[in-house]
Amino acid sequence: xxxxxxxxxxxxxxxxxxxxxxxxxxxxxxxxxxxxxxxxxxxxxxxxxxxxxxxxxxxxxxxxxxxxxxxxxxxxxxxxxxxxxxxxxxxxxxxxxxxxxxxxxxxxxxxxxxxxxxxxxxxxxxxxxxxxxxxxxxxxxxxxxxxxxxxxxxxxxxxxxxxxxxxxxxxxxxxxxxxxxxxxxxxxxxxxxxxxxxxxxxxxxxxxxxxxxxxxxxxxxxxxxxxxxxxxxxxxxxxxxx
Amino acid sequence: xxxxxxxxxxxxxxxxxxxxxxxxxxxxxxxxxxxxxxxxxxxxxxxxxxxxxxxxxxxxxxxxxxxxxxxxxxxxxxxxxxxxxxxxxxxxxxxxxxxxxxxxxxxxxxxxxxxxxxxxxxxxxxxxxxxxxxxxxxxxxxxxxxxxxxxxxxxxxxxxxxxxxxxxxxxxxxxxxxxxxxxxxxxx
Numbered sequence: 001x002x003x004x005x006x007x008x009x010x011x012x013x014x015x016x017x018x019x020x021x022x023x024x025x026x027x028x029x030x031x032x033x034x035x036x037x038x039x040x041x042x043x044x045x046x047x048x049x050x051x052x053x054x055x056x057x058x059x060x061x062x063x064x065x066x067x068x069x070x071x072x073x074x075x076x077x078x079x080x081x082x083x084x085x086x087x088x089x090x091x092x093x094x095x096x097x098x099x100x101x102x103x104x105x106x107x108x109x110x111x112x113x114x115x116x117x118x119x120x121x122x123x124x125x126x127x128x129x130x131x132x133x134x135x136x137x138x139x140x141x142x143x144x145x146x147x148x149x150x151x152x153x154x155x156x157x158x159x160x161x162x163x164x165x166x167x168x169x170x171x172x173x174x175x176x177x178x179x180x181x182x183x184x185x186x187x188x189x190x191x192x193x194x195x196x197x198x199x200x201x202x203x204x205x206x207x208x209x210x211x212x213x214x215x216x217x218x219x220x221x222x223x224x225x226x227x228x229x230x231x232x233x234x235x236x237x238x239x240x241x242x
Numbered sequence: 243x244x245x246x247x248x249x250x251x252x253x254x255x256x257x258x259x260x261x262x263x264x265x266x267x268x269x270x271x272x273x274x275x276x277x278x279x280x281x282x283x284x285x286x287x288x289x290x291x292x293x294x295x296x297x298x299x300x301x302x303x304x305x306x307x308x309x310x311x312x313x314x315x316x317x318x319x320x321x322x323x324x325x326x327x328x329x330x331x332x333x334x335x336x337x338x339x340x341x342x343x344x345x346x347x348x349x350x351x352x353x354x355x356x357x358x359x360x361x362x363x364x365x366x367x368x369x370x371x372x373x374x375x376x377x378x379x380x381x382x383x384x385x386x387x388x389x390x391x392x393x394x395x396x397x398x399x400x401x402x403x404x405x406x407x408x409x410x411x412x413x414x415x416x417x418x419x420x421x422x423x424x425x426x427x428x429x430x
Contacts, residue, residue, distance in 0.1 A: 014419030018390045019282070019323060020397055023331045044311065044320075049426040051316035052369035053391050054323075055362040056349045057281065059273040062293050066276075067268055069290075070297045075261070168331045193302055 009039070017046040023168075076155050076196040130242035132207040136215060136234035138162070144234050145191065147174070147213055149203035151242065156186065156197050164191040164233070170217040173224040176210035176238065185224040189215065210238045247271075249314035249361060257304035264301060271315065272297075274361050275322050282326035282394030292329055296322045313364040330394055349388065375425035383418035386411055 015021040016029055033040040130151040138144050142162060149156040158174075166172050174186040174197070186206070187197040199206045214232035218225055247270035255263030272293065279296070280289035299321050307317055362369065376384055382404070389395045389403060401411040 010420065010423065011416060014416070014423060018387065018415070018419060019327050019394055020390050020415070022327070022396060026327065026331065046423060046426070047320045047323075048312045048316045049368060049372060050391060050422075051319040051323075052362060052365045052372050053388070054274070054278045054319045055315075055365070055369060057274075057277040057392065060277040060280065062272045062276040063286070063290050066272070066290055066293055067265070070268070070294050073294060074298055074301055168328060 013039075013043050013046060016043055017050055027168075072198070073190075073195070076198065128241050130240075132203045132238060133241050134213040134236045134238040136213055136236035138164075138234055145189075145215065145236075147238075149199065149207060151204050151240075152202050154199050154202055156199055156203065158189055158195050158197065160191055160194060163193075166191070166217060166220075169220055171220045171224075172215050172233075173218045173228070175214045175216065175228055175232075176207065177212040177214065178209050179211045182209075183227060184210075185226075186213070188224060191215070207238060208240075212236070213238050247361065249364070250309050253300075253304055253307050253309075253314050256301060257307065264297075267300070267314075268297060271318060271361055274315070275318060278319060278322045279326045281392055282323065283329055284394075288329055289326070292322065292325045296325045299325070313368075315361050315365055316368070326394060349392075371426060375422055378425060379418050379421060380414070382406075383414045383421075386415050387418050387422070390415065 012021060012029055016026065021029055033043060132149050132151065134147045135143050136145040136147065144160070144162040144164060146159040146161065147156055148159075164172075172189045172191050174189045175183050176186050177183045184206075186199065189195060189197060212235055214228070215234040216228040216230045216232050218229055247266060249267065249270065252263045252267040252270070256267055275296065276289060276293055279292040280286065283289045283292060296318070300318060303321075307314070312320075376387070379387070385404070386400050389400045390397075395403065397412050397415065398408055400415070401408040404411065
């Protein structure tokens, strides 16, 4: 595609902003936009000027669960719903207890020898917390994803070392495999940014029998399939760290 | 009606990782953005997914929002449209859903939706300019542009929907976009 031709550029810019440039052609054009700031600015200007067309649409609420899912996907769990007076009393007591705990933590921080012997403190602070951990690498052996979960936590943190966008129509799914060949879907994941997934139980319950974690590209759908349908893109051993 | 939300302020706070501001931004804008995704995908569940992904993008990219280049609503609308169009590329199954036969001409003649007019308040001048430029298009051009932009239709879908030859529809749209670009560009 010769994008130096101004009329062709104009036509493609119009098609892109209008939304009629689709599929591979749209993605190729987006790559051109990334490489050519002046082209990107031109498109952005056109998109901004067309955008108020959306104000013509009748307002319509998203499903009630949408916000909870956004929160869960970004932060790991939906916010707690509003509760009644009994919950507020309990929360007040919990806050008081937390203040006490913070006081203890403060003493630990400022004068740990008052509560813990220096030997114990040194031993504790130099240890990695009891966790499950996996470093998943791609086919060329490049570390791409670090998965870790504290032993008694119910969620797993995912740190992306090499951002790998999913192809259109697919989603990344993280799987656990036992030495006996059993496998379990741990959840859909995002290989673009640091994220977190909820585990079905504690890490101890969910991960202790797993020997390997893998990531496959599965067809985009509401839930992962019962078993991987593609060859693993990433894989790595799942180990206990304690 | 509640006082209009200060969207630039909310986005600035979101950029600092303020989750309460993020919730307020969602509450203020989701009713205007969900229909954008739903019309393009023509699928409630996909629109839900698109909206989730779009707000996740807003959270992650709020630091890149430049108020000197775009209003919050145009920035977020563009994110939602791009996500919805990406999703459209995934499957042709969307077209099992029929396209409502509606009077798109009437859409151009109405005022912004009363309930959510406030979120578009920053775009009043851009909207007026767009309305003026669109008013200079022929009716069939206007209809074709609306079918593409609002309903996420491809050239061939517009041709089938209007019962017109594909080549003619492509020509109308191409000329409409050139006219719009020139007309809107004068507002720069």
